[in-house]
Amino acid sequence: MGPLAGLRILDLTTVVMGPYATSVLGDLGADVIKVEAPGGDPIRRVGPSRSGAMGPMFLHANRSKRGIVLDLKTAAGRDALLRLAATADALVHNLRPRAMERLGLGYAALAEANPRIVYANACGYGQDGPYADRPAYDDLVQGACGIPALMARSGDDGPRYAPVNIADRAVGLHLAIALLAALRHRDRTGQGQSVEVPMFETMASLVLGDHLGGLSHLPPSDEGGYARLLAPMRRPYATADGHLCVLIYDDRHWRAFLPLARGAALEGDERFATQRGRTAHSTAFHQAVGEVLATRRTAEWTDLLGAADIPFAPMHDLNTILDDPHLTAVGFFETSQHPSEGAVRSMRLPTRWSGSPPSPALPAPGLGEHTEEVLSEIGLGGREGTA
Structure with a gap:
């Protein structure tokens, strides 16, 4: 069941940040319904896949979810989503807010369908600033918050991005935290609300927490930067x-x-x-x-x-870490059979619980795998709104 059993979350997110956040919530027991357009989440097609529609990043960031297809550009698809929203605790999306408004799925429309809903927008930039309408990807946000410049300052290779989707995953955790905090507020007061989680501002706070240094003072007492982290020889x-x-x-x-x-x-x-x-x-x-x-x-x-x-x-590489004795002893890697991908290695939840231990509930869904099941729960027959 997991500690979040009983929560229903509509997940309209794609690629990495949003799906990672909602997979954490799904692993903890929430009923996460991933809503995809008829063409599917584009990250499905990134990386090796036995089925052609289940790349590794999709596989790992979308477990513990049910998957449905709705064409939100149609009246039937929009109406189906609003009926689902009436039964949900939260909706999460990473479309630009104006795009959601054009679809008729802005916060006001969702709040009319369900005044208690928490409506979480995982956006690139805060909507009050001049970057509000810009597209945002991990590389761009890394650059904007100074990571490549710090890499150049700490070595002789010039600016480069960290070779991990660090912005997507760090901000994804902030998204999960903010959504749960808003649900806690809803449970106390009965009030739903809209929550904005911008990538740029979140990552700027993360980077500057280490490196603002003497620039924290007015006037500045140094040029900023944490010397230990920036030491050129700081390496294995x-x-x-x-x-x-x-x-x-x-x-x-x-x-x-x-x-x-x-x-x-x-x-x-x-x-x-x-x-x-x-x-x-x-x-x-x-x-x-x-x-x-x-x-x-x-x-x-x-x-x-x-x-x-x-x-x-x-100092592991991607192969030696699979045989790390500590990870082996704690059972970190698990093998399961996926319906379309066969034997799959995955990572278990890193946290341990003494009273309500969660675990992944479902493998990552095929495109539209649970559409009929979920729509039938709200009294819609067949695959209404899917195309």
Whole structure:
């Protein structure tokens, strides 16, 4: 059942951000109904697929949902959605608000059908600003909030995007949190409302939380940026046979590391004696530590650092992480049979619950798989409104 059992959420989102948010809610027990246009969510066709309509990102971001097809450009499709909305707790979409208004599905129309509904808009930019009507994608938002510039400042490769849809997924979590908070307010007061979750502003707050630095002061006390995160040598260290992620963060870690350095001239180096000094001389510090770590094999350092309680972690790639002993022990990867894709590896929920443990309820749906089932629940026969 899961802790969110009893909530019904209409999911009109596509691609990554919105579907990721609603998959989290579905995994937690909500009845999420994914509403797709007749052509389907475009992310269905991204990446390898056995069926041709179930790429890996779609597969993972749309589990625990029922899937229906409605053509919202038709009167029948719009009416079917409004009838569904009358039975729902929330509707989530990532269309630009003016597009929803043109469809006759703005907040006022939904609130007329259901005054208690929470209407969540996952938009690119806040609707009061000059960027309101611009399209937004992960790369664009990363650039606008400074991630490529920070990448360039921390290395010699020039500006580049983080190789993860970090904006989509971070903002997706904010979307899920905001929706649940609005539902909590609704439960207390009986009042539904419209909630706007803009990608740009959300990611700007995330990035600047680390890097606003002295620009927080008026007048500024420095040029901003968290020096430790921007250190050019902040990267996994090479060992004698591979790489290892090591973080000598505080003075206790440094004192524990010195006996492992085997004669390296680090003990008396005053530059590294304090955390402030190690940050101020970060390039020289990382070089010195790197020279020490290169003298032993990864397995040997794993034993030594573990015994000294110095933070470290393996540097996995996309294949080795599948065999990580910790993830294996906690049962992180699960194998299931998908109706169209066959055997599928997926990730279980990362959280653990003592009283109401949730779990994925359904595999990602085929296009329109549950249309008849869902429409019949609101008294519509066949596939009314699907085309």
